[in-house]
Amino acid sequence: MNGRVVSIHPQVELAPSGSVTALGAPPLQHATVQLPHYMRAGTLQLQALPPLALYLHLPWCLRKCPYCDFNSHEWRGAESVIPEERYVQALIADLDVALPLIWGRRVASVFIGGGTPSLFSPDAIDALLTQVRARAALMPDAEITLEANPGTFERDRFAAYAQAGVNRLSIGVQSFDDAKLRVLGRIHDAAQARAAIEEARRVVPTFNIDLMFALPGQSLEQAVAEVRQALAHEPPHLSLYQLTLEPQTPFAKRPPKQLPDVELAADMQLAVADAAQCAGLERYEVSAYARPGHHSRHNRNYWEFGDYLGLGAGAHSKLSFAHRVIRQTRWRQPERYMQQAMSGAAMQAEQEVTRRELPFEFMLNALRLREGFNPELYTQRTGLPLSTLRSGLDHAGQLGLLFETPRRIAATPRGWELLNEVLTLFLPPTEDSRRDAEPMTDSKA
Numbered sequence: 001m002n003g004r005v006v007s008i009h010p011q012v013e014l015a016p017s018g019s020v021t022a023l024g025a026p027p028l029q030h031a032t033v034q035l036p037h038y039m040r041a042g043t044l045q046l047q048a049l050p051p052l053a054l055y056l057h058l059p060w061c062l063r064k065c066p067y068c069d070f071n072s073h074e075w076r077g078a079e080s081v082i083p084e085e086r087y088v089q090a091l092i093a094d095l096d097v098a099l100p101l102i103w104g105r106r107v108a109s110v111f112i113g114g115g116t117p118s119l120f121s122p123d124a125i126d127a128l129l130t131q132v133r134a135r136a137a138l139m140p141d142a143e144i145t146l147e148a149n150p151g152t153f154e155r156d157r158f159a160a161y162a163q164a165g166v167n168r169l170s171i172g173v174q175s176f177d178d179a180k181l182r183v184l185g186r187i188h189d190a191a192q193a194r195a196a197i198e199e200a201r202r203v204v205p206t207f208n209i210d211l212m213f214a215l216p217g218q219s220l221e222q223a224v225a226e227v228r229q230a231l232a233h234e235p236p237h238l239s240l241y242q243l244t245l246e247p248q249t250p251f252a253k254r255p256p257k258q259l260p261d262v263e264l265a266a267d268m269q270l271a272v273a274d275a276a277q278c279a280g281l282e283r284y285e286v287s288a289y290a291r292p293g294h295h296s297r298h299n300r301n302y303w304e305f306g307d308y309l310g311l312g313a314g315a316h317s318k319l320s321f322a323h324r325v326i327r328q329t330r331w332r333q334p335e336r337y338m339q340q341a342m343s344g345a346a347m348q349a350e351q352e353v354t355r356r357e358l359p360f361e362f363m364l365n366a367l368r369l370r371e372g373f374n375p376e377l378y379t380q381r382t383g384l385p386l387s388t389l390r391s392g393l394d395h396a397g398q399l400g401l402l403f404e405t406p407r408r409i410a411a412t413p414r415g416w417e418l419l420n421e422v423l424t425l426f427l428p429p430t431e432d433s434r435r436d437a438e439p440m441t442d443s444k445a
């Protein structure tokens with residue numbers, strides 16, 4: 001499923017350092033966040049902090065799809081059901097420890113991703129959101145998305161999620177062809193997918209359909225027909241992904257037969273994009289299409305290089321402070337994550353994004369948006385002057401891959417299709433190239 005998977009608040013007051021104990025949970029140990037460590041002087045100067053989103057990762061699936069490289073795990077526990085209560089408790093313990101890092105900031109969106117979050121009961125989702133609201137300041141109109149898989153769909157389940165506060169569902173359909181769904185290892189069939197979509201239409205204000213193309217044995221006409229079937233349900237948002245062979249997946253080790261070649265896959269990309277746009281959806285990001293007012297606010301925040309606190313097994317965070325931007329990763333294995341979170345140590349790794357890395361990281365996200373970005377946003381988000389992008393911008397401009405005005409920088413249509421090549425122009429300089437570029441100090445004069 002799609003686990004993607006990134007307003008300026010003028011002044012953020014940070015709470016004094018310290019830990020908070022999860023309600024109903026055993027007392028936490030090692031739970032102190034050392035705020036002075038994050039607030040100390042550094043080489044960046046952020047004038048304001050970006051908008052903040054919350055990502056909650058629920059890591060289990062009924063079966064692992066052979067193409068999937070997300071941190072999702074087949075539920076094989078001794079217990080017959082997923083330990084949802086224990087996991088929710090761990091998420092809240094994790095949030096409690098992280099709270100001082102986001103103190104005083106409002107949360108614009110919550111995304112419950114996975115894995116298959118719809119394996120969790122509505123009661124568990126309700127408990128999770130209630131406890132999140134009690135701790136973090138959610139904006140009154142916060143977008144709250146839950147990823148759902150049709151094979152886990154039961155009548156009235158979506159309505160119960162909506163009752164719990166979910167106002168957007170993202171449904172992992174992938175295909176409306178039963179034979180293709182079997183090849184993809186999906187647990188649902190097309191009829192279940194249609195029923196799930198119709199139920200989402202009925203109970204939440206907005207929803208997304210995830211669909212894949214370039215499937216084994218798929219023709220261009222079939223790929224377009226799949227998109228038309230999705231469009232027949234009038235989705236406010238559609239995500240169209242090409243099936244790719246990700247390293248370490250069963251498909252990478254034993255590729256399925258009759259995969260479309262590179263040329264056919266590229267033609268499919270153009271054809272499915274045309275089909276969606278002809279139906280009135282705007283392609284506002286490389287893979288995302290929406291009707292006006294239905295962009296994914298949570299995902300836009302990633303692409304605009306906003307902040308996000310990611311909680312749950314293997315979740316990633318990006319958080320800004322006045323003088324630095326940091327990334328964090330949680331423990332990946334669900335059991336280990338729960339143990340670590342309950343002892344106040346859910347974070348496995350943390351690193352500061354360096355000045356050298358920031359330009360590339362920003363562009364990696366911002367150029368995915370059709371509209372690109374306002375140059376001022378670059379400085380707001382990274383604390384760096386636009387001159388740190390200059391050589392890449394000039395080079396890409398000369399190649400006709402980017403355009404630049406005083407108020408906007410964006411990929412040209414050709415640059416958008418060649419996005420990976422464009423991004424290489426913004427890669428951090430290697431040590432060798434930096435040495436080569438350094439001015440000579442032993443002047444002969």
Ligand code: SF4
Pocket residue numbers: 001002060061063064065068069070072114115116149172
């Ligand atoms: S449903 Fe399949 S693709 Fe989605 S997270 Fe689970 S294993 Fe991965």
